[in-house]
Amino acid sequence: MSEIPLNDIVVTDILERLRAETREAHEAIERDLAWESRVTTRDGYRALLARFWGLHVVLEPALADVLDDPTFFDPRRRLGHLAADLRLLGLDDAAIEALPRASMILPSNRDQAFGALYVLEGSTLGGQVIAKQIGRQLGLSPDHGCRYYAAHGRETGPMWKRFRQRLTEEARAGDPDVIVASATRTFDVMRLWLCAAPLPLSPVPFPDGEGRGPVAKGSQRG
Numbered sequence: 001m002s003e004i005p006l007n008d009i010v011v012t013d014i015l016e017r018l019r020a021e022t023r024e025a026h027e028a029i030e031r032d033l034a035w036e037s038r039v040t041t042r043d044g045y046r047a048l049l050a051r052f053w054g055l056h057v058v059l060e061p062a063l064a065d066v067l068d069d070p071t072f073f074d075p076r077r078r079l080g081h082l083a084a085d086l087r088l089l090g091l092d093d094a095a096i097e098a099l100p101r102a103s104m105i106l107p108s109n110r111d112q113a114f115g116a117l118y119v120l121e122g123s124t125l126g127g128q129v130i131a132k133q134i135g136r137q138l139g140l141s142p143d144h145g146c147r148y149y150a151a152h153g154r155e156t157g158p159m160w161k162r163f164r165q166r167l168t169e170e171a172r173a174g175d176p177d178v179i180v181a182s183a184t185r186t187f188d189v190m191r192l193w194l195c196a197a198p199l200p201l202s203p204v205p206f207p208d209g210e211g212r213g214p215v216a217k218g219s220q221r222g
């Protein structure tokens, strides 16, 4: 097709490749997650966060082990954010620890880890849209029940930029095919896990009575 060695295309275009080859998987999760209907009530939102917790609790330690770079990875951890939100929504620490955990094949090398992290870090971008909607709908804020979706807050853009730079370097040293395959698999695992039947969590009232029910129906995108 072209005179350019395939490897050069793959290396320079890892981000283009990831975006193109996971497009379908992204569309599928956007569609099946049904986040808008799940965050119309506090209980639905809490069940969704519980599901995310069950994923992050298994994935984050595996990523930390494989990457072995706390300066890079620790600011990207969001398990603590999920726990903070779930506590605010009425779960105590014992109830959080008892939540179901995802069963999945964990990343065991750097390429697999960067593929999985691409998905987690990329989700902070769409998360900005969702956080705004949750704020409008449930009256929550980053400091008050919406820490997970707020993600890196104002740092989300710069963090994503730094992640992309690092990913490009990693792809140069590693195997882009493995990175892409891992990203695709992570999307699929997430979709299946997050879109499983809702958890049978009994409704718990807000400690301070705030954030009850729909407040306003805003626009869906930004």
Ligand code: HEM
Pocket: 015, 018, 019, 026, 029, 030, 033, 035, 118, 119, 120, 121, 122, 123, 124, 125, 126, 127, 129, 130, 187, 190
């Ligand atoms: C758990 C579910 C989701 C995951 C794992 C996920 C993952 C990703 C990833 C990996 C990217 C980066 C794409 C790239 O530039 O290479 C991304 C971007 C984005 N996602 Fe999602 N996403 C999820 C759900 C959603 C939902 C529900 C929405 C709709 C509100 C959404 C909207 C976006 C937007 C607006 C971008 C930025 C696109 C751009 O700037 O080019 N995502 N997401």
